[in-house]
Amino acid sequence: MLKNDETIVAIATPSGYGAIAVIRISGNNSMKIIKKIFCSFSKKKIEKNSIQLGYIKEKNQLIDKVLIFLFKKPKSYTGEDIVEISCHGSIYIQNKLLSIILDQGARLANPGEFTLRAFINGKIDLCQAESILDIVNSETFFSHKFAINQIRGNLSILIRKLSKKIINLLSLIEFELDFSEENCNFINYLELKKMLYNIIKKLKTLIRSFKIGNALKNGISVSIIGCPNVGKSTLFNKLLKYERSIVSNIAGTTRNYIEDSLIINGIKFRFIDTAGINNNTKDYIEKLGIKKTYNKINKSDLILYVFDDLNEKFIFKEVKSLQEKYPKKKIFIIINKYDLIKKKIKPINYKKIFKISAKYGYGVNNLLSEITFFSKKMTSLKERTLVITQTRHYESFKKAIFYLYKVKKNLYSISPEFLSIDIRTALDYLGKVTGEVTNEDILSNIFSKFCIGK
Ligand SMILES: Nc1nc2c(ncn2[C@@H]2O[C@H](COP(=O)(O)OP(=O)(O)OP(=O)(O)O)[C@@H](O)[C@H]2O)c(=O)[nH]1
Ligand SMILES: [Mg+2]
Missing domain, CATH: 3.40.50.300 (P-loop containing nucleotide triphosphate hydrolases)
Known part of the structure; x- marks a missing residue:
C-alpha cells in the first residue's frame, strides 16, 4: 500500500450525473499522460501550475471540452505532480476519460490514496489526514468546526509542544543515567513531578473533550x-x-x-x-x-x-x-x-x-426545548478549547497518561533506566496520533474509510 511510484487516477466527485465532474491524476506520469490526451485551445504548451481550456481526445475523436488544472510537485495536495480534469458530468464521459487515462498506464487509486500520499510525502500529518475525512463527512456546525480546527493543525501543534516537554523530561532523566555510576544525583525530583503534572493535566483535558467531541460528531x-x-x-x-x-x-x-x-x-x-x-x-x-x-x-x-x-x-x-x-x-x-x-x-x-x-403533540415542543438546553449544557465549550473526536486519538492519549502516571508513581522508587522506558512509551503514543510512529495496519485502517478520489 505504501508504494507510490505509480501514477494513480480516480473520479473525485460522487458517482452519477452532475453539471461537472472532476477526475484526478497524481504521480510522476501525470504530465506525460495529459500531454498525450489533451489538446489546448490556446495552442500553448502545457505549463506547470496553470489552468487550461481544451479538448480531451482519443485517437482523433473528441470526447469532451474540459478545463485542466496542473499542479507541479511538491506544491500540490499529494506532493506529486497532479492534474485535475474538470469535465462535463455525464456518466459516459466520466467513465470514458477514466478508461483513456488507465490505457495510458495510470492505475485506479485505492480509497484515500491521494491523502495517504499527502501524508507519506509530508504534506500533512496523520491527524490532519483524518480530519479531511471528518470534513468530508461533516453534517453539522460543530462537526465541521472540529474538523476544520484539526485540518489547520491545532491538535498537531499541541501534540508537538507536549512531546517537546516529554523529551525535556527524558533528557533530565537520561542525564542522571549517564552519571549514575559516579554516584552523583542531579535530578530535581520536585521539578520532574511538576513537569509530569503539567503534561498529564493537558492530556486529561483532551481526554475529557472526547465525550463532547464524540457526541457532537456522531x-x-x-x-x-x-x-x-x-x-x-x-x-x-x-x-x-x-x-x-x-x-x-x-x-x-x-x-x-x-x-x-x-x-x-x-x-x-x-x-x-x-x-x-x-x-x-x-x-x-x-x-x-x-x-x-x-x-x-x-x-x-x-x-x-x-x-x-x-x-x-x-x-x-x-x-x-x-x-x-x-x-x-x-x-x-x-x-x-x-x-x-x-x-x-x-x-x-x-x-x-x-x-x-x-399522540396529539401536547408538551412535545417544550420537551424538545429542554432536550436542546440539556445538550447545550452538556457540550458547552470555551471558544478556544481543542476537541478530539477520534477514538484512535482518545485511546493513544489514555495510554500516554497511563505511562506518565506510572513514571510519577515510581519516580522515587525505581531506577532512571526504567523510568526512561516508560517515558519513551508515552512519547510513542503521542507520536501515533500524528503518525510519527505508525505502521501499515494503522494506515490501511485509517485510509480504507476514505472514498476513492480523496
Ligand atoms: N390517548 C393517547 N394515546 C396514546 C398517546 N400516545 C400513544 N398512544 C397510544 O398508545 C398505544 C401504544 O403506543 P406505542 O407508541 O405503540 O407504544 P410503545 O410504548 O411504543 O409500545 P411498545 O412498542 O409495545 O413497547 C397506541 O395505541 C397509541 O396510539 C397519547 O398521548 N394519548
Ligand atoms: Mg413501540
Whole structure:
C-alpha cells in the first residue's frame, strides 16, 4: 500500500450525473499522460501550475471540452505532480476519460490514496489526514468546526509542544543515567513531578473533550424507554416528525430498537425507540429486545423514561432503581397520554416531570426545548478549547497518561533506566496520533474509510 511510484487516477466527485465532474491524476506520469490526451485551445504548451481550456481526445475523436488544472510537485495536495480534469458530468464521459487515462498506464487509486500520499510525502500529518475525512463527512456546525480546527493543525501543534516537554523530561532523566555510576544525583525530583503534572493535566483535558467531541460528531444519543404500550414509538415519531416506528395498542409492538437522527440548531441528535421493558416476560425474542434496550441505555447521553399513568410510588421506584443502575445518566421523566389523565400532577420528589400527549403533540415542543438546553449544557465549550473526536486519538492519549502516571508513581522508587522506558512509551503514543510512529495496519485502517478520489 505504501508504494507510490505509480501514477494513480480516480473520479473525485460522487458517482452519477452532475453539471461537472472532476477526475484526478497524481504521480510522476501525470504530465506525460495529459500531454498525450489533451489538446489546448490556446495552442500553448502545457505549463506547470496553470489552468487550461481544451479538448480531451482519443485517437482523433473528441470526447469532451474540459478545463485542466496542473499542479507541479511538491506544491500540490499529494506532493506529486497532479492534474485535475474538470469535465462535463455525464456518466459516459466520466467513465470514458477514466478508461483513456488507465490505457495510458495510470492505475485506479485505492480509497484515500491521494491523502495517504499527502501524508507519506509530508504534506500533512496523520491527524490532519483524518480530519479531511471528518470534513468530508461533516453534517453539522460543530462537526465541521472540529474538523476544520484539526485540518489547520491545532491538535498537531499541541501534540508537538507536549512531546517537546516529554523529551525535556527524558533528557533530565537520561542525564542522571549517564552519571549514575559516579554516584552523583542531579535530578530535581520536585521539578520532574511538576513537569509530569503539567503534561498529564493537558492530556486529561483532551481526554475529557472526547465525550463532547464524540457526541457532537456522531450525535447526542437520546433513548426513549419505558414499559410496553406507554407511547414510546408515538413520541419517537412525533420528535422526528414522521412515522418511523410502528405504533399499535398491542403491548410489545417494538421488538428491536430503532434509531434515527435529527439536527436541531446545528446539533445532531440520535433518537432511539426501544422495546418496552417487561421484566416478567417469558418470550425469548422479547427478552432479547429488552437486553438491547439496556445496552442502549448504557450508551445514551440522555434517557426519556416514559410512563402512562400517575402511580407516583411506581414511577419513583422505577426511576430510582434505574438511576442507581446508571448513576451518571441524565433521566427525564415523561408522563405521556396526558389527554387521558384527569388527575393533577404534582412534582415527584426532587425530579422535574414532563406532561405530554405524544399522540396529539401536547408538551412535545417544550420537551424538545429542554432536550436542546440539556445538550447545550452538556457540550458547552470555551471558544478556544481543542476537541478530539477520534477514538484512535482518545485511546493513544489514555495510554500516554497511563505511562506518565506510572513514571510519577515510581519516580522515587525505581531506577532512571526504567523510568526512561516508560517515558519513551508515552512519547510513542503521542507520536501515533500524528503518525510519527505508525505502521501499515494503522494506515490501511485509517485510509480504507476514505472514498476513492480523496
Ligand atoms: N390517548 C393517547 N394515546 C396514546 C398517546 N400516545 C400513544 N398512544 C397510544 O398508545 C398505544 C401504544 O403506543 P406505542 O407508541 O405503540 O407504544 P410503545 O410504548 O411504543 O409500545 P411498545 O412498542 O409495545 O413497547 C397506541 O395505541 C397509541 O396510539 C397519547 O398521548 N394519548
Ligand atoms: Mg413501540
